[in-house]
Amino acid sequence: MTDFIFTVPSHTLFIVGSYAVAAVLMVIEVVQIRARHRKARLHAVRPPHDDEN
Amino acid sequence: MTISTSPPTRLFTFAAPSRFYALTGKLLPWLWALAALFAAAGLTVGFGLAPTDATQGEVYRIIYLHVPAAWMSMVLYLAMAFWAAIGWAFNARTASLLARAIAPTGAMFTVVALWTGALWGKPTWGTYWVWDARLTSEFILLLLYLGYMALVAAIDDVRRADQASALLAIVGAVNIPIIYFSVRWWNTLHQGASVSVTSSPKMAAVMLNGMLLMSLACWAYAFAVVFMRTRAMILERERDTGWVGALMGRA
Numbered sequence: 001m002t003d004f005i006f007t008v009p010s011h012t013l014f015i016v017g018s019y020a021v022a023a024v025l026m027v028i029e030v031v032q033i034r035a036r037h038r039k040a041r042l043h044a045v046r047p048p049h050d051d052e053n
Numbered sequence: 054m055t056i057s058t059s060p061p062t063r064l065f066t067f068a069a070p071s072r073f074y075a076l077t078g079k080l081l082p083w084l085w086a087l088a089a090l091f092a093a094a095g096l097t098v099g100f101g102l103a104p105t106d107a108t109q110g111e112v113y114r115i116i117y118l119h120v121p122a123a124w125m126s127m128v129l130y131l132a133m134a135f136w137a138a139i140g141w142a143f144n145a146r147t148a149s150l151l152a153r154a155i156a157p158t159g160a161m162f163t164v165v166a167l168w169t170g171a172l173w174g175k176p177t178w179g180t181y182w183v184w185d186a187r188l189t190s191e192f193i194l195l196l197l198y199l200g201y202m203a204l205v206a207a208i209d210d211v212r213r214a215d216q217a218s219a220l221l222a223i224v225g226a227v228n229i230p231i232i233y234f235s236v237r238w239w240n241t242l243h244q245g246a247s248v249s250v251t252s253s254p255k256m257a258a259v260m261l262n263g264m265l266l267m268s269l270a271c272w273a274y275a276f277a278v279v280f281m282r283t284r285a286m287i288l289e290r291e292r293d294t295g296w297v298g299a300l301m302g303r304a
Contacts, residue, residue: 010176011111011112014112014115014172014173014175014176015111015112015114015115015172017172018115018118018119018168018172018173019118021165021168021169022122022168022169025161025164025165026274029157029158029161030281033281033285034281036285036289037281037284037285037288040285040286040288040289040292041301043288043289043292044288044292044297044298044300044301044303045301045302045303046303
């Protein structure tokens with residue numbers, strides 16, 4: 001196993017910055033889609049125009 | 054509605070929104086499991102087993118994210134253009150929905166490729182950004198994704214939006230070979246391809262394995278989020294139909 005304590009601190013920052021930003025973007029994407037799907041399901045259970053009937 | 058079980062399976066029947074929704078719903082847990090499994094394996098190999106690079110030191114480990122993200126950005130664009138063209142040519146609703154669903158994920162992978170490339174470029178090249186052919190063409194890819202999404206959002210009529218955006222997606226596909234071959238056609242600061250289908254890889258096997266495992270994780274992730282987004286879009290469009298009513302237990 002390699003040593004996880006990298007010898008150049010700035011390199012650690014670049015690596016962490018790369019993976020952290022990607023992880024955050026992916027989490028945002030999934031949360032946004034889940035919210036959209038939940039909203040679509042709610043509207044499908046009771047369509048908005050039901051109130052007019 | 055009855056589903057024929059007699060062989061051969063008629064694949065095009067899965068283009069029906071109701072069947073697509075049901076099938077992808079069953080696939081999603083497996084895709085998420087595969088994404089987690091491949092990501093865990095790829096990160097273990099990349100950070101635990103692969104040695105430090107002789108010239109770049111530790112910072113080269115960005116490769117396990119940068120290269121898969123760059124590959125995904127190009128492959129997803131081609132997939133988006135393909136489904137947009139199919140939707141346009143055959144007036145296939147689900148194909149056009151797939152194209153719409155792919156675009157944000159492709160844009161996300163393009164941003165990740167550009168971002169990780171910038172953070173890798175600073176310690177190795179001494180700069181975050183240069184306007185060389187590879188970087189510029191990848192940036193144009195991001196603009197194409199954003200343009201596609203803006204065009205879809207700007208036109209209220211669904212069919213016209215699908216047609217106009219399909220044209221943009223198809224024309225923009227010419228950028229993909231430009232990105233891929235840019236490091237051969239022009240003298241670029243960006244290095245040449247380390248992995249090619251026509252020649253043996255120019256990197257250690259353990260590094261290559263880590264990169265391929267992370268690529269598989271990105272593939273599984275992309276399939277999962279694209280299917281999730283398509284399912285949400287199907288529900289939005291089809292909420293007044295009988296099959297959605299039956300699915301939701303509506304009277």
